[in-house]
Structures are given as C-alpha cells and as structure tokens.
Amino acid sequence: MRPWDSFQGARIKVLRSFLRGAHLTRQEVARLIRQSLPAAASHIDALMEAGLLELAGQRPSSGGRPADEYQINPPSLAAIGVELHPNHILSVCCGVNGEIWDSVRTDIDASLVRDGGYAEAMIAKAINGLHQKWRRKLVIHGAGIAVPGIVDCENRLLVNAPNLFLKNYSFGGLAQKLSLPLFVDNEANAAAIGEYWTSSVPPSTSMVLISIREGVGAGILLAGQVVRGRSWRAGEFGHMAIRAGVRPCNCGRTGCWEQYVSERALIADLGDDAIARLKDHIEDGDGSVSGIWAQYIESLAIGIENIAACINPDLVVISGSIANLGDRLIQPLQRALAEVSFLTQGIQVSVSKHPDIASALGAGLMTFSGLLPGLGLKRPDMSNINENRMTSTKNEGDSHVG
Ligand SMILES: [Zn+2]
Numbered sequence: 001m002r003p004w005d006s007f008q009g010a011r012i013k014v015l016r017s018f019l020r021g022a023h024l025t026r027q028e029v030a031r032l033i034r035q036s037l038p039a040a041a042s043h044i045d046a047l048m049e050a051g052l053l054e055l056a057g058q059r060p061s062s063g064g065r066p067a068d069e070y071q072i073n074p075p076s077l078a079a080i081g082v083e084l085h086p087n088h089i090l091s092v093c094c095g096v097n098g099e100i101w102d103s104v105r106t107d108i109d110a111s112l113v114r115d116g117g118y119a120e121a122m123i124a125k126a127i128n129g130l131h132q133k134w135r136r137k138l139v140i141h142g143a144g145i146a147v148p149g150i151v152d153c154e155n156r157l158l159v160n161a162p163n164l165f166l167k168n169y170s171f172g173g174l175a176q177k178l179s180l181p182l183f184v185d186n187e188a189n190a191a192a193i194g195e196y197w198t199s200s201v202p203p204s205t206s207m208v209l210i211s212i213r214e215g216v217g218a219g220i221l222l223a224g225q226v227v228r229g230r231s232w233r234a235g236e237f238g239h240m241a242i243r244a245g246v247r248p249c250n251c252g253r254t255g256c257w258e259q260y261v262s263e264r265a266l267i268a269d270l271g272d273d274a275i276a277r278l279k280d281h282i283e284d285g286d287g288s289v290s291g292i293w294a295q296y297i298e299s300l301a302i303g304i305e306n307i308a309a310c311i312n313p314d315l316v317v318i319s320g321s322i323a324n325l326g327d328r329l330i331q332p333l334q335r336a337l338a339e340v341s342f343l344t345q346g347i348q349v350s351v352s353k354h355p356d357i358a359s360a361l362g363a364g365l366m367t368f369s370g371l372l373p374g375l376g377l378k379r380p381d382m383s384n385i386n387e388n389r390m391t392s393t394k395n396e397g398d399s400h401v402g
Helices: 009-019 026-033 037-049 116-134 172-177 187-198 263-270 274-284 287-311 321-325 327-340 358-371 387-391
Strands: 053-059 067-072 077-084 088-095 100-107 139-147 150-152 157-161 166-170 182-186 206-212 216-222 315-319 348-351
Touching: 009 026, 009 037, 009 067, 026 037, 026 067, 037 053, 037 067, 077 116, 077 187, 077 358, 088 116, 088 358, 100 116, 116 139, 116 166, 116 172, 139 187, 139 358, 150 182, 182 187, 182 358, 187 206, 187 216, 187 315, 187 358, 206 287, 206 321, 206 358, 216 287, 263 274, 263 287, 263 321, 274 287, 274 321, 274 327, 287 315, 287 327, 315 321, 321 327, 321 348, 327 348
Parallel strands: 077 139, 139 182, 206 315, 315 348
Antiparallel strands: 053 067, 077 088, 088 100, 150 157, 157 166, 206 216
C-alpha cells in the first residue's frame, strides 16, 4: 500500500491545495478544512512522512512565534512513463510538475513486438530499471504505459494497435507483477495529458493534440477531461480517410490520414533522414523536396480542418519528430489553413513543448490523476515553476533530488 492510499476527504483537500502551489501554515490548513489545529497538524505530519511536503520557511509574524510554512515537495513526487513504439521503448522518470529526471531509449526487435509477451517483458524491464535506480531518491507514485492503439484504460487492455500488429493484449498480468500501480492509455491521450499538465493554457482550454509518429493519433481534452469515447476509440483521426481508394493502411482501410502525414509516410517519401532534409529544404531551398513538403502541408491541413469541424477546439498541438521543425512547420500550415478553410478560424496551432517525449511524459503524469480522486484530471499551479527545469532532459540523477 502506498502512503497516501489511506488519505481521505480532508487530507486529499490539503494535498490538493499544496499541489496547486500553496504555501500554508498549520493554522491556515485548519481553517481550510474547518478542523482543529491538532487535526491540521496530523495531516501535515502524515504528508511530510510520505515525502510529499517540505518546510518552506517561517511566516513572519507581528508578535509571538513565527509559524512554520509548508509547501509541496515536487522533486520527491515522481512517476515512470513508458512509450511503446514498433521499434523502441522510451521510458522517463518524471516529477509531478513535469520535470524529467531521467530518460532512456531502448531499441527493441520490431519483428517480435507482435508477440505481446515480448513487448510486455521489455516494458517491465524499462519500468523496473528506472524504479530500481530512483526509488531511494524519489517517491515513485506509479507507472504509466502509452501505446499507439485503442486502449481500454479501465481494464488495461490494448484492444487494437494496427502498427504493432497487436490485438486484445491485456497488461493485467504485468500490473500484478509490478510493485507500482500501473496505468495504460493511448499514446496520443498520454501526450495530450502531458502537454496540458505542463503548459500554461487556462484550465478550461479545449485542446486536440495530434501525435505524429509511426502512425497518427489524437488526444482530445475538453476542460481537463480526456475524451475517450464509448469504446475507447475517440481521437482515432489517423484512420480518417482523406483520399479514399488509394494508399492501403494497416487498419484495413484505404486513404487514411496517417498514410500521408505520419513519420512513416515522410520516411517513405524522403528517406530515414526526412526531418533533416526538410530542415535543409526550408533553410536552403532544396528544390528536390519542395513538392513533397507542399503536399505534406496540404494533407496535414485537410486533417486539421476535419478535426476542427468535429470539435472546434481552442488549440491544436502537434507532437512527434516533425514538431521539432517549430515555426518552419507552423507558418506554412497556418497559411494553408487560412487559404482553404473557414473551419479553423480563431484556432491556435502550435508545436508541442516536448516533441519527442510527450507521450512518455504524459504516461508518467497520468498516474497522478488518481491521487486526486473525483477530480478527474487536474494539474498543479505551474506559475512558480521554472520553465527550463520542466522541459530539460537529464540523463543522470540531478544533484538537488538526492
Ligand atoms: Zn487506417
């Protein structure tokens, strides 16, 4: 049992206030939960004991003894997130505010992934490796797995992942073996959670994150709630047909969006160094790729228009290696959207803050939503967190966690 499994009502309320960035004294906690000072002190002591709070300093007082002031202990509260790709696993150890303490990329044998047992064993190795390494320095709250496919989150069941050639694979067995609570979700949903959690957009923002990887998926977040649909298929825009009858897809249909805008589609057109070639094209006018790039932008715009027609979100975020192009992607995309469509008017389009690790980070962060039962997905107040600390990737332990 984790230290906070026994937390109920008032203690959750206290923890939630601290997670949102509050600095509180015992007296203030007592007022917050309308309980006695000893009761407030016992909540603070329990949270300190679980490693979730730390002493922030002393509150100056006009008379009498200054009161101790407490704050959340973000470096201590952490999780492990794992993203499964067809040919590699990316695992991160991240803090509750999105700090990346560690990240590991492990190549896996793509021909063996269709055997779910192999994929599970490699994921277990990644989780256990980070857990062993960090368990003495951090309070590891749980582990999350992001998978490119339809995921029944309640039953931790991968329903169908066409690009992994995996169907109806349960991670229930892995959950039994791990010493951490295990969460499983679609990789685009995870990326959307990570982006929302670590960004400064207002909590009421409606956001669609388009994850452009081997395939293409989308995570839909309406005011902090992930839209998963009746049977977990919401956001499967990668299999929305944009040119029916051409380019067969692993899902069995033809003309799916991901056949035009995925990493795989770009690599088929431009080779393994597709992103580097695109950078060259945009910077130096490499004419050999300009036709392909124009077609790519047009296909991306068509899909975004269709999504806008369904959801009319405030914000569309693009993640995946293509998002490393930044404005070199966003500017032509915005021009294409403005030229052909009235549907995307007023919608902000941007690239992810974490183009390459969004799903793994989100897989870790989604484990915290259960810490605040009944609230759905909430993110802590990020206003006092240093931007660089949140987004920097550290390969080894950071001295101020120890
Ligand atoms: Zn398809």
